[in-house]
Amino acid sequence: MSIGSMPRPQAAGLDTLLRDRARRTPEALAFRFVLDSRDPDAPGNTLAVTRAALDTRARALAAALRSRARPGDRVLLLHPHGPEYVAAFLACLYAGVVAVPANPPDTPAGAARVAAIVRDARPALFATDAAHLAGHQSAPGLRGLPGLATDTIDDSVDDGAATVPIRPAAAGDIAFLQYTSGSTGDPRGVVVTHAGLLANMAAMADRFRLTPDDRLVSWLPPYHDMGLILGILLPLCSGTDAVLSSPFEFMVDPLSWLENLTRFGGTFSAAPNFAYDLCVRKATPERAAALDLSAWRLAVNGAEPVRRATIERFAERFAPSGFSAERIAPGYGLAEATLMVSGPDPGTRARVTPLPAHAGSHVVGVGRAVAGTEVRVVDPATLRTRADGTEGEIWVRGPGVAAGYWQRPDATAATFAARPADAPDTGPYLRTGDLGLLRDGELYVTGRIKDVIIVHGRNHYPQDIEEAVWSADPRLRPGCVAAFDAAFDTEGAAGSRLVAVAEYDGTPDGATAVGAAAGRAVVRACGLRLAELVLIRRRTVPKTSAGKIRRSTARDAYLHGGLDEIARVPAPFGAVRR
CATH class of the missing domain: 2.30.38.10 (Luciferase; Domain 3)
Structure with missing residues (x-):
């Protein structure tokens, strides 16, 4: 039964729907949280949570929030991966406050993003766990903002958490603020209403043909729209169970995603295009041979441009594991549309x-x-x-x-x-x-x-140029290239200057050869002349918290000396200069 066909509760809000689910099927499994993918079968490394337990926890946290914030106040959620984040998000719905999910300020870029969100949303408090409370309180954007360690709240406190009446949300009420990834500027808070959220999830459940027999496996960040809505809220509302693991673990070990799909018999999962490429690159013969992906019927590919080569490489690499190309479902969406705009019917080969x-x-x-x-x-x-x-x-x-x-x-x-x-x-x-x-x-x-680059009146897409660059040499990191037009003006005549900034696993001595290979690849693939290739250190190309390339930021850093450079290789790719 999908949420598109299930009987609607009398109230129009997600809060009532979730409480109704918990009341009707209290012992049904809501989530399995994989806390350590290296050995998920070890005691304590996988935590199973029922709908009743999740509802009880959310009610206790809702009571704590109501004592600290008024209805309509914003609450910034900075929890790491785990059940406490999910309970805290539901608690915001139950308490009538507006959740503002955000990635924890654990890096300079993350701290800057959180500071921008705080300036815009003006939250009444932030919530996290006790292990991170003090560290977050010292972050520049959070200083002076009250903090709540939700894991210190006891489920059994006598505060009426289970009995205090909660006003059901109306259709037009704000469910949460989803801050955009900020790929072209400061993040903006998208106002997601209960009605819009329920409508979009019903459309997804219908298009994906979800049933209670499905099992979702997700490592997606829970503070982004795809990770939160598709990875957490959709299974809660559609009656399927879900297996959730940490996005950090995926980045360290991409094959842990496919191993979790194998171990738990996952039938449904989603990821950006780069994740499928990472799995192909990291799949050793031994680990690939141990995979069984035959149950995985729908692999959604979205959140960034979908590459034909990626689909072909992934399907070919994991065909021996029981996977086939028609199971990859390219989709399109954005936060401003809640999440999903389009997607193919399951079993339809990508066009x-x-x-x-x-x-x-x-x-x-x-x-x-x-x-x-x-x-x-x-x-x-x-x-x-x-x-x-x-x-x-x-x-x-x-x-x-x-x-x-x-x-x-x-x-x-x-x-x-x-x-x-x-x-x-x-x-x-x-x-x-x-x-x-x-x-x-x-x-x-x-x-x-x-992001479109215009040369001689023709549009060129930076993602095509970027793929040509990183495919040119194995020392260039896939998905870690930014291409842009460093436009100039000489004697009143506007010109264009195509530059690529690329993360590089090599030494300056190899830069000339890498530049020559990248230049030839761009000519072959795009018919363009690369003016300069800038080689930078690992994990320093500007990206959003969702992993999207921030091309305008890279361009500004290039023009103003803000890149962590190893070498610059100018055309015709001769001498290397710093």
Whole structure:
């Protein structure tokens, strides 16, 4: 039974739906938390939580939140992976406060992001666990903000946690603020309502054909829309159980994801494109031979451009493990649409189409719009609808589109209230900022408008250039390249200067050869001349907390000396200079 077909509770909010689930099936398993993927079968390394236990824990935490915050106040959630994060999120729903999930400020980039979120959301307090409370309180953006260690709250305290009446949420109430990844600027708080969240999850459950017999396996960060909504809330609402592991463990050992799918018989999982590539690269013959992926019926690929080569490499590498290409389901979505906009039907092989205006460039289809959602492709300059098969900006409308940006009326009006010039009575539409095209109802996403590189009047997509660069030499780290136009102006004539910044596992002595290989690869793949290749140290290319390349940040760092450089290799890729 999917949430699209199940009887709706009388109240329109997610809180009532979850309490109803806990009341009707209290002993049903909600989650298994894998706390250590290296040996999940060891005592204490996997924790099973029932719906009743999760509901009881959430009620206790809700009582603690109600004593510290008023209805409508924002509460910043900074928990690490584990059951306490899930309970704290549900507690916010139960208490009528607005959850603001965020990645913990454990790195300089993470601390800067949290500080930006605090300035924008103005939370009443932040919540985490006792082990991290003191450290977070010393972070620059959190100093002076009250903190709550939720794992110090006792389930059995006599505070009425289980009996205090809680006003059920209305359809239009805010469920939580989902801060954008910040790939093109400071993060913005997307206002996700209960109605929009339930509508989007019902559409996903319908498109993915989820049933209580499915088992989701996820390592996705719980503070991002795909990890939170698809990885946690969707299984809670659809009646499936889920196995959750840490995103940090995946980054350290990508094969732990596939091993968890094997161990727990996972049927459904999702990840960005880079994760599938990582698994191919890290799969040793011994570990690959031990995998059994025959139960994995649906592998959603989304959150970044889906690469045809990735699908082919993954399917070929893990075919002996019982996996096949038609199980990979490319999808498209964004936080401003709650999560999912389009996806293919299960069992449908991914479609690939060439782009006539871009020689040699092919894009993977990301399926049809989910139920109740309309996608329109519009010329971003004239605002007129583009013909079928013609590229333009992707516009979306439907019940899952969010209510706007928190406390930003101008940005909300510009992004969420668009109307096409040739059909002004339709809408309003969400302007996604993404380029794409529709062909026979299938959506193809080609790139971000702000990232497109224009050379001699033609559009080029940075992801194509980046893949050409990192594929040129094994010392360049896949998915860790930023390509951009370091435009200049000489004697009043505008020009372009194509630069790539790439993480490099090598020494300066090898830089010239690497630069030459990358330059040739870009010419072959894209017909472009790379002006300069900048080699930088591991894990220093600017990325969002979701792992997306921050190309504008990389460009600024390139222009102003902010990169952790190993070498610069200018065209014609001769001498290396610092």
